[in-house]
Amino acid sequence: MSEKAPSPPYELYYWPTIQGRGELVRLALEDVGAPYVDVARIQGANAIASVLAGEAGGGRHFAVPVLKAGDVVLGQTACILDFLATRHEQLLPDQEPATRHRALELQLTVADLVAEAHDTHHPIAVGAYFEEQKEESKKRAAAFLKERMPKFLGFFESVLRDNEASKKEHLVGAGFSYVDLSAFQVLSGLAYAFPNAFAAYRKEIPLLIALRDRVASRPRVAAYLGSTRRVPFSEDGIFRHYPELDAE
């Protein structure tokens, strides 16, 4: 379970112009300083169709991100992160099965929050434009900001508050893990998409805000965020700023 990283660089397959779910993998690769190629940025988006069809190995994959690590080719963000954590102990220093499963549980809860944040601008059809479902989006975003965002973030705040072993500084175990990185990304995305609602709510989640800021100042994360490798947030990604969906 603790093989060394392969000598060829990782190949990440994800949409080249958005952060999206792929950003959770990019952040993990950047934080450990692993060599990787963001394939579709070099080869174009055709590379994505090829990897989904299984042509890079590992069988077919439903969606990107997909990570190729030598013979292992995997999709699903949380699955990729669990895999990376077996190779880079910095992403999860405690590799006991119970801790690995706890990290996976919390990462899957992050994934649920990401999916609901996405659906604020696509409540009806993922294949249609926002403008075609704007009225429904206003309703869904209102429910998300009133009920779901506080429920999810309140949950993670409580997890931090309970985690005395980490001095309330980390989500899993006694120290940093990939789940902290993903929490940083989701908090950044929500602040981008819903600046008014997030500003009004952030006083309820001081431990999460502190976690976000600590992650942002990790040396490799800070270098990445300041580089051209970090794609900006935009209205093509998961976290989109549409003023009509934010609180007033």
Place this chain on the structure above:
Amino acid sequence: MSEKAPSPPYELYYWPTIQGRGELVRLALEDVGAPYVDVARIQGANAIASVLAGEAGGGRHFAVPVLKAGDVVLGQTACILDFLATRHEQLLPDQEPATRHRALELQLTVADLVAEAHDTHHPIAVGAYFEEQKEESKKRAAAFLKERMPKFLGFFESVLRDNEASKKEHLVGAGFSYVDLSAFQVLSGLAYAFPNAFAAYRKEIPLLIALRDRVASRPRVAAYLGSTRRVPFSEDGIFRHYPELDAE
């Protein structure tokens, strides 16, 4: 990773009157013949609040299902199934890391399909009634049946078709796994919720239909399905039959 199952029975925490996501765990426990207590059926739904608050151990959990196995207490369906597969090899005979991750990847794709099937009747707010979002549900269900259900089921059909090692009979590796059980449940749920649309589409997925029927005839699964432990499908669960959402 291959500890024996604990001598006390597993404790499953899930809503007692619906199949929901908990059914994917119930099916796994039933198929291996593991002793388990479906706690909220005995103690009532208050037991769920308690386990979510972390009072049964393992920290807080965002939602049920939650499984307690001695000292290990875990939420998130796919995480629970990955955990059970480390204890019951029948659920995933090949415990090589690459196979475990492939199973997790496909299980998470099942989870994505389950979430989208749920949102056909709750496209706006999970905390509101279907009747309050019926018009939006009609639109979302139409998009689901036209685009998403065929995309997901077509994907799994292709995975079966490619899997020569299993004679096109199983989703992961050469033989049966917990992912097959979950595929059975989702196919059953879609056929219940959307009988017209599913009947029109099923000719496109002969390998999946055959898989569903084989799983249903596994001795312990068949015994479970015929027992009072199997809660019926209903309009309180994830897969709901509302005629106005089905194809005509």
